[in-house]
Amino acid sequence: MKFPCFGCHKTESCNGCHVKCGEVDSKPQKILLVGNPNVGKSAVFSRLTGVHAISSNFPGTTISFTQGNLRHEGQNYILIDVPGTYTLNPTNEAEEVAKRIIMGDSDIVVIVLDAGALERNLYLALQVLELGGKAIVALNMVDEARHKGIEIDIKALEEALGVPVVPTVALAGRGIKELVSRLKEAKKSHIKPQSDEDRWKTIGNIVMKVQKAHHRHHTAKDRLEDITINPLWGVLVGVAVIATSFFAIRRIGEGIINYILDPFFSSFVLPLLENISKSMNQEGIIHSLLLGSLINGSLDFEQSFGLFTTGIYVPIVMVLPYIVAFYTVLSLLEDSGYLPRLAVLFDSLMHRVGLHGFAIVPNLLGLGCNVPGVLATRVLESPRERFIASTLISIAIPCTSLQAMIFGALGGFGGKYVVIVYGSLAVTWIILGRLLNILLPGYSPELIIEIPPYRLPSLRGIGLKLWFRVKGFLFEAIPLVMFGVLLVNLLYISGAMNLISNFLAPFFNTVLGLPASTAGPIILGLLRKDVAVGMLLPLNLTSQEMVISVVMLSMTFPCIATFIVLFKELGFKKMMLSLSIMLVTAILSGATLRLLFLLA
Amino acid sequence: MSAKLHLLKNGQKAKIVSLPPGLCGRRIEALGLRPGKIIEKVSGMPFRGPITISLDGRQIAIGHGMSERIIIEPLDKKGEKL
Numbered sequence: 001m002k003f004p005c006f007g008c009h010k011t012e013s014c015n016g017c018h019v020k021c022g023e024v025d026s027k028p029q030k031i032l033l034v035g036n037p038n039v040g041k042s043a044v045f046s047r048l049t050g051v052h053a054i055s056s057n058f059p060g061t062t063i064s065f066t067q068g069n070l071r072h073e074g075q076n077y078i079l080i081d082v083p084g085t086y087t088l089n090p091t092n093e094a095e096e097v098a099k100r101i102i103m104g105d106s107d108i109v110v111i112v113l114d115a116g117a118l119e120r121n122l123y124l125a126l127q128v129l130e131l132g133g134k135a136i137v138a139l140n141m142v143d144e145a146r147h148k149g150i151e152i153d154i155k156a157l158e159e160a161l162g163v164p165v166v167p168t169v170a171l172a173g174r175g176i177k178e179l180v181s182r183l184k185e186a187k188k189s190h191i192k193p194q195s196d197e198d199r200w201k202t203i204g205n206i207v208m209k210v211q212k213a214h215h216r217h218h219t220a221k222d223r224l225e226d227i228t229i230n231p232l233w234g235v236l237v238g239v240a241v242i243a244t245s246f247f248a249i250r251r252i253g254e255g256i257i258n259y260i261l262d263p264f265f266s267s268f269v270l271p272l273l274e275n276i277s278k279s280m281n282q283e284g285i286i287h288s289l290l291l292g293s294l295i296n297g298s299l300d301f302e303q304s305f306g307l308f309t310t311g312i313y314v315p316i317v318m319v320l321p322y323i324v325a326f327y328t329v330l331s332l333l334e335d336s337g338y339l340p341r342l343a344v345l346f347d348s349l350m351h352r353v354g355l356h357g358f359a360i361v362p363n364l365l366g367l368g369c370n371v372p373g374v375l376a377t378r379v380l381e382s383p384r385e386r387f388i389a390s391t392l393i394s395i396a397i398p399c400t401s402l403q404a405m406i407f408g409a410l411g412g413f414g415g416k417y418v419v420i421v422y423g424s425l426a427v428t429w430i431i432l433g434r435l436l437n438i439l440l441p442g443y444s445p446e447l448i449i450e451i452p453p454y455r456l457p458s459l460r461g462i463g464l465k466l467w468f469r470v471k472g473f474l475f476e477a478i479p480l481v482m483f484g485v486l487l488v489n490l491l492y493i494s495g496a497m498n499l500i501s502n503f504l505a506p507f508f509n510t511v512l513g514l515p516a517s518t519a520g521p522i523i524l525g526l527l528r529k530d531v532a533v534g535m536l537l538p539l540n541l542t543s544q545e546m547v548i549s550v551v552m553l554s555m556t557f558p559c560i561a562t563f564i565v566l567f568k569e570l571g572f573k574k575m576m577l578s579l580s581i582m583l584v585t586a587i588l589s590g591a592t593l594r595l596l597f598l599l600a
Numbered sequence: 601m602s603a604k605l606h607l608l609k610n611g612q613k614a615k616i617v618s619l620p621p622g623l624c625g626r627r628i629e630a631l632g633l634r635p636g637k638i639i640e641k642v643s644g645m646p647f648r649g650p651i652t653i654s655l656d657g658r659q660i661a662i663g664h665g666m667s668e669r670i671i672i673e674p675l676d677k678k679g680e681k682l
Contacts, residue, residue: 086630117658120632148657229652230643344661348647356663446663447650448627
């Protein structure tokens with residue numbers, strides 16, 4: 001794998017062009033950050049480069065590489081945060097990526113070790129050192145190891161490995177300066193390639209020489225760690241954590257909407273737009289494109305459907321607060337180290353749908369946005385699991401944008417209808433998962449996962465991560481929503497929407513019991529789900545029609561961004577299979593709901 | 601006397617005797633769980649849920665099916681052979 005030049009950003013034809021800028025007199029050096037999952041590589045990376053890489057307290061947060069730059073004493077470095085791997089004999093896609101990068105060319109390898117689990121960490125370290133490149137070791141989390149009664153003799157470790165060793169606490173930024181200043185001391189190790197058997201022997205000898213472990217009594221934290229994976233208490237705590245999370249997300253989201261953003265938009269933005277509307281005589285094509293149509297004689301943020309009314313109100317007021325709320329709560333769960341425990345609790349359930357417990361993590365991420373959810377399936381071992389997980393996520397896991405709109409569209413009819421939508425999605429997730437598990441050939445591997453110790457999430461870490469994710473939403477979602485609103489208006493004005501609706505009317509009327517006007521929104525769900533649900537608002541649907549439309553919309557075509565990652569992650573054939581399953585599932589669910597409503 | 605990992609009682613110690621062959625064994629070994637290591641069972645989930653063990657002060661959860669294929673030698677509280 002090649003990486004672009006620091007100066008000209010070309011991958012192939014660069015001939016040291018960065019010299020031209022006059023500041024740098026040598027080629028930038030490429031540094032790889034490698035190590036086991038969850039040893040803090042991403043935290044080291046963020047500290048070194050200032051580029052924020054998402055770090056969490058569970059194995060497998062980094063699933064593809066992140067790149068950043070560092071300058072020290074006139075030397076430029078390109079840093080690559082390699083996904084965590086236990087070994088150079090990969091067992092899943094993320095480790096495969098790691099192996100390809102490590103085996104490719106680089107100038108220096110920074111091996112990040114978890115001081116609290118030296119023995120296991122040394123296996124990969126030796127494999128990397130045996131490749132014969134220049135290396136330096138960052139012995140991370142030395143504070144945590146010390147609390148556990150583990151002391152490591154740095155000098156002895158340097159001697160044993162034959163490369164410099166720098167103790168660090170990356171989360172707090174300690175030792176990072178020393179690591180940077182000693183980068184130039186990175187060197188080749190004396191350790192030669194050896195068999196697996198011999199490598200473990202070497203590791204045994206090194207650990208015996210450099211590590212002293214004192215016995216230490218059970219602390220309150222240990223007891224908490226034990227309780228949360230205890231069969232009875234663990235499940236109770238799990239239920240409490242999930243319930244609290246949903247409650248908190250709802251309250252935070254609603255709070256931001258009701259007390260901050262909605263009042264601001266109603267009392268400042270609306271009058272401004274009303275004035276503009278009046279100056280345009282409240283009519284004309286430009287008026288309908290920019291501000292939309294008048295509802296009961298005035299502009300309405302939810303229903304007017306103009307670029308600057310609904311187009312900004314939906315992403316900023318209706319969706320953004322829930323994005324902030326969801327990711328605040330998720331970040332807390334991620335950084336505390338609770339998620340792997342959830343994987344243990346859910347393992348039995350996940351096995352019924354052909355996955356193992358750790359697949360709960362991609363599914364949870366999917367509740368924020370399906371894109372990172374589908375990407376996170378890379379930590380699953382087999383293509384079969386990845387297909388099942390991606391398909392389930394894109395069909396039955398509603399992202400935060402969609403959920404915000406579900407509440408927006410159905411909240412007015414009563415909580416009961418919101419529950420029906422969530423219930424339908426949950427039932428579909430289980431039935432579809434069962435079916436896929438039975439129908440797809442092969443079997444799914446078992447769970448095996450390291451459970452990290454609990455850590456108190458840092459405000460800085462949570463804040464950075466939240467900002468990173470919210471920024472992603474602002475830059476990617478808002479332009480798409482505005483484009484969607486524009487497209488919808490153009491389709492209505494040109495009459496194309498009528499054609500589509502009339503064409504699909506018979507099917508929608510008879511099978512789903514929906515008015516033809518809902519066809520447009522459901523098809524436009526392909527672009528963005530929140531826009532599509534927004535389009536349902538002005539249609540004056542009954543509560544039951546709204547429920548069916550929303551469920552159909554949630555399940556059918558993934559939004560454009562999810563569509564692209566599905567294609568990238570699954571390939572064309574499997575994506576088409578996944579999309580066919582999606583279409584059938586959505587129609588069946590819509591028709592079933594209608595039947596149930598007729599019977600009820 | 602050897603047994604399988606899932607049969608251990610909570611809090612009981614054991615020495616790993618052998619791992620299943622192939623990829624499955626490699627995944628276990630990568631986490632530092634190798635023949636000869638001493639472990640302690642922490643807990644097991646019902647309905648064939650995962651077994652959590654403690655190894656060198658770190659906890660590892662292992663799927664039930666996988667744990668049935670790990671051969672161990674149970675030890676007493678002091679870590680002596682039974």
